[in-house]
Every structure is written in C-alpha cells, then in structure tokens.
Amino acid sequence: MLSISNDNAEMSRNLDIALLRSFVSVADQASMTAAGNTLHLTQSAVSQQIARLEELTGTLFARDRRGLRLTVTGERLLCKSRRILALNDELWADIRDRIVEGEVRLGAAHDLIATSLAPILKLYAESHAQVNVSLTAAASPDLLAALARGEIDLALVEEPVGTSRGECLAVDRLVWVGARHGTAHLKSPLPVSLIAKTCAFRPIVLAALDARGLAWRTVFENGSADATIATVRSDLAVTAWLASTVQPDLDILQPEAGLPELPPFAINLHLLHGRTPPAVAELARFLRAGFSPGRQLPV
Numbered sequence: 001m002l003s004i005s006n007d008n009a010e011m012s013r014n015l016d017i018a019l020l021r022s023f024v025s026v027a028d029q030a031s032m033t034a035a036g037n038t039l040h041l042t043q044s045a046v047s048q049q050i051a052r053l054e055e056l057t058g059t060l061f062a063r064d065r066r067g068l069r070l071t072v073t074g075e076r077l078l079c080k081s082r083r084i085l086a087l088n089d090e091l092w093a094d095i096r097d098r099i100v101e102g103e104v105r106l107g108a109a110h111d112l113i114a115t116s117l118a119p120i121l122k123l124y125a126e127s128h129a130q131v132n133v134s135l136t137a138a139a140s141p142d143l144l145a146a147l148a149r150g151e152i153d154l155a156l157v158e159e160p161v162g163t164s165r166g167e168c169l170a171v172d173r174l175v176w177v178g179a180r181h182g183t184a185h186l187k188s189p190l191p192v193s194l195i196a197k198t199c200a201f202r203p204i205v206l207a208a209l210d211a212r213g214l215a216w217r218t219v220f221e222n223g224s225a226d227a228t229i230a231t232v233r234s235d236l237a238v239t240a241w242l243a244s245t246v247q248p249d250l251d252i253l254q255p256e257a258g259l260p261e262l263p264p265f266a267i268n269l270h271l272l273h274g275r276t277p278p279a280v281a282e283l284a285r286f287l288r289a290g291f292s293p294g295r296q297l298p299v
C-alpha cells in the first residue's frame with residue numbers, strides 16, 4: 001500500500017481528484033507541458049500539483065532521455081487513480097443526468113472514423129437518442145479551420161505530439177502501410193498515397209523521405225479515404241497511417257523495408273470556444289473515455 005507521509009492528510013483521508021487527474025495526464029503523456037495543454041493548465045501549475053501529490057505518496061516520476069517515467073510508486077498509484085477518476089466521472093454524470101438533446105457537429109480525421117471512432121459514436125447514439133449527430137470527415141488542418149469558422153462543434157484531429165493546444169486523447173505510432181506481401185515500397189520513385197494535400201501526415205512523411213534521399217511521387221490525393229485504401233490494397237502505392245487505424249488486410253511495413261522511421265502523432269480533441277451545450281459536452285466525455293487506456297465507455 002502507498003504510505004501517506006503528511007499527518008494532516010492521514011487525518012482527513014481525502015485525496016484531491018484534481019491532483020490525481022494531473023498525475024494520470026502526466027503519466028499518459030510523459031510530459032508536464034503536454035499534460036498542461038490537455039488540462040488547460042500551465043506547466044508550472046501541473047508541476048505544483050504533482051509536487052503536492054508526491055508529498056503524500058513519495059516520488060512518482062523519474063526523468064530519463066525520453067522524458068518522465070513512472071517510479072515503482074507511480075506505477076502502483078496509476079492503476080488505482082484511473083479507477084478513482086472513472087468512478088468520479090461516472091458519479092458526476094449520474095448527478096447531472098438529464099435528457100440530453102439537440103445537435104452535435106463533429107469533425108474527424110478520415111482514418112479515425114471507421115476504426116477508433118465508430119464504436120464510440122454507436123454507444124453515444126444509443127445513450128442519447130434525442131441528439132442529432134452530424135459528422136464531417138476531412139484532413140486535420142481542414143477540420144481545425146472549420147472549427148475556427150464555427151462550422152463544427154468538436155474536431156478530432158491528428159497532430160504532431162506536443163505542438164497543439166488541443167486535449168490529447170491518445171498518442172499513436174505513425175507507420176508505413178502497404179498491400180499484403182506487396183512490392184510498392186521497392187519502387188523508385190516511391191509511390192505515395194496520402195488522401196489529401198492537406199493531410200496532417202503529408203509534410204512529415206515527405207520530409208522524412210527527402211531526408212533519407214528517397215525519390216517519391218504522389219499517386220492519389222483527392223480527399224477520399226476509400227480510394228486511398230483501394231490504391232494501397234492494389235499495391236499501387238504505400239501510405240502512412242496511425243498503427244491503430246491500419247486495416248487488417250494490409251501490412252505495416254517494418255524497418256527492413258528501407259523506409260524512414262516516422263514520429264508518433266497525437267489524437268487531439270478541440271472544442272469550439274465559448275459555451276459548451278450539454279450534447280457537445282457529453283460527446284466530448286464519450287470521446288475521452290473511448291480513447292483513454294483502461295477506461296470503459298460511459299453508459
């Protein structure tokens with residue numbers, strides 16, 4: 001069991017939920033700055049919250065070349081903290097439970113819709129039948145522009161890790177993808193299909209190829225995810241997707257394929273500034289739960 005070193009804390013036996021939420025966010029992102037962006041706090045505020053929690057528990061993080069890593073004490077605390085936060089959020093939802101109705105305009109990156117997003121939207125629709133959900137599929141930069149114009153209420157986008165003020169829901173590997181047992185990755189110039197010219201992955205992918213000195217040509221960039229999948233499946237080109245979104249009948253190309261390593265990307269949630277209607281807040285809650293490791297979707 002975790003030891004409590006503060007006598008007053010021992011007497012009150014009450015843990016601050018805000019401290020646990022900051023702790024889990026830092027643990028998930030291995031960065032106090034990124035956690036601050038997610039929680040809409042400054043890095044200094046997050047650091048102070050972690051320090052307050054460590055006064056009670058002992059050291060939770062150690063720093064190495066890759067950033068912050070959990071200590072043994074931190075590992076023990078993380079699992080129970082997730083459970084406490086899940087119960088807290090569930091109780092809060094029950095307390096404010098009421099019929100949610102209205103309209104939600106959600107924008108999501110093409111590759112997230114059929115994979116990560118589908119089960120979340122299904123459960124949300126079943127839980128809130130009075131809400132009309134409209135869905136816009138587009139490249140991440142286009143979705144952020146639509147959000148700024150007030151055309152959508154939420155944007156679920158893919159962005160380089162640590163570069164956004166959005167709320168980070170998950171971090172995933174960006175990987176090269178090709179046809180099952182395909183040979184497109186052996187061609188020169190390398191045929192690349194990236195859905196759209198505004199694809200968030202495009203500048204990163206092409207810069208990586210240029211840095212390696214590999215010639216490339218684009219095969220398809222007309223905004224259709226289905227057409228891009230068909231192009232890759234037919235072995236006409238390779239593409240780059242988040243590992244969690246790769247279709248099961250396609251191959252994630254390994255380092256021996258000779259293509260450059262790609263950086264991880266964050267799946268970030270952005271909300272329209274201003275008052276958040278209940279239907280929008282509820283969908284945001286479902287998205288957070290759906291992308292959070294070890295958490296169950298709300299019911």
